Each structure stands twice: as structure tokens, then as C-alpha cells.
Amino acid sequence: MDYILQPWPWYVSGPLIALVMLILVYFGKTFGMSSNLQTLCSMGGAGKYSDYFRLDWKAQRWNLTVVLGAIIGGFIATQFLSDGSAIALSAETISDLNALGFSEVGETLLPPEIYSWENVMSIKGILILVIAGFLVGFGTRYAGGCTSGHAITGLSNLQLPSLIAVIGFFIGGLIMTFFILPLIFGT
């Protein structure tokens, strides 16, 4: 039981993520989490404004069900399958983040400096979350997939477009991490 309650090593988690992808393929579907964003816009009536949202969203209910399950899974994992141990980040990561003004690094899944209500309830705090979300939503739909659709499924299917997209993920991620985060959080 200890092995389940402790954080799982990469060589357990990676194969299990492959299993999720393969099960969905076996079910005749595909592993793509960001498609749900398009579906949700469709359900909300965005089809009035763009053809992009004129789709039969009922055919995507299976994927929304996966999302519902994922939310439940997140609840189960934190409530019943965790021993509360801190994330074993590298020492350099912790000291780099301390230098940016982050404390209690790795004690929770997400930094309170970004996600605590105290910080969210400021102009800067809420803008960070809205802009971050906007970039993810816009970017993933423009690129036609996110980590699940391109990095896991697309690369497994040896798709060159997915490799280009993943290179893009890293260009953006490196620019944010090395140049923009220090501007936002550095003092």
C-alpha cells in the first residue's frame, strides 16, 4: 500500500499514460483532452459565431465523460491515495524558485503564489490565470492538439506535424520559463 500512497516514479506513470491512450484507441476513440474545449464552446452556442463550433457535440459526449472521470480521479488521488509527501524536486529548481520569490516550493501541487485566492484576487493575479488559460486554449486549438493529442498520441503515431507542435511547445515553454516568469515574479 505504501507504494501506492507515495508519489509514483516516471517508469510507472509513463507506461500507465500509454495504457490510457491505448485503451481509448481500443475503444475506437482517441486521446485528446483539448478537443473538449471546442466541444464546450459548441455546447455554449458558439456555433452562432464560427463554423469551427458547428459540430455535433453529442458525438463528443464520450470525451466529456473522460473529463468528468479525470476530475473524480483527481479527487480520489488526493483524498485517498496520497500520503502528503512533498514533491521531490531537484535542489536547483527549489533554489531558482526561491530566488523568484516562491516559498514552500513543492509542498503542494501548485504554487500558492499563483493559485491561492489571496493572490488570485488581485489584478495581476487574475490576469496571470486568465492569460495563461487563454494562451493554452488558443494555442492548442490552433495547433490542433495539446500534450495528449500531439506529444503522446501524435508522436506515438509517428506524425511529423506532432513533432513540429511539440517543438513549438518547447519554444513557448522555454521563453516563458527563462524570460517571462522572471519578469512577472522577480523583484
Add this chain to the structure above:
Amino acid sequence: MKFLKFLLVGIFFGIVLVKSEAVSWYRIYEMFKFQAFHMYGIIGSAVFLGALFIWLFKKYKLKSIEGKTMDLATKDKGVARYILGGTIFGLGWALAGACPGPMYILVGTGVFSMLIVIAGALLGTFAYGLLMKKLPH
């Protein structure tokens, strides 16, 4: 009942991503700083096994439960949309520390401020829908 299997897959996915810490902002930061192997190990081993099994599915023409061959759709050709869209996505991924799957999962872990990120993502998706015909693909 036909949705039950998808619910179970989703629950399993949510548990795996929390237990792997792939939903952690800190792990994403660490990955983009190249300071640990953890995330590369997760994605690398998932892709290695995924590629192996997809290849086997195709080689032996295995059928899905719907009775069709398990061919994954090929992605449309192009460069601009993948490199530009990918870069925009990467900027958001490294700032939010979460891509779409983890966004939903993190709501389940009790981080309700993530709903603001999801609202932003829906806004971004809507903006893409409005602008798509004007963007290079």
C-alpha cells in the same frame, strides 16, 4: 452505461496524473529548466510504449471494440499552425503549469482557482474559432 467505461478511463487517468506529479506546476517548471529527468521519463516512456503498441496494432490489423481497424487519424500537413500554435500553447503551459488534461484534474484535487484558467482557455478557444480563417495554417 455505454459511458461507464469512459468514466473509468477518466478516473484512472486523473489518478495517474496526480500520482505522477505531472499535474504539478513545479514539475513543469523543472522540466523547462532541464533540471530533472522526471517529466522526460514520463513522456518518453509513454511515447516509446505507445509507438510500440500502435505499430503492433497496425501490423496485426487488430480491431477496436467497434470492429474497425485501429488506425489513428493522420494529422493534416503544415508547419505554420503547428509551430505558431505550439509556441502559444507552450507559453501558456509554462505559465499555468497545466495543460488541458491537468486543468480538469486539478479542479478535482480542490484547486478551484483553476476554474479561472479553464474559463481563459474557453475564451482562447472561442477567439481561435473567430480568427481561424485569418491565421496561417
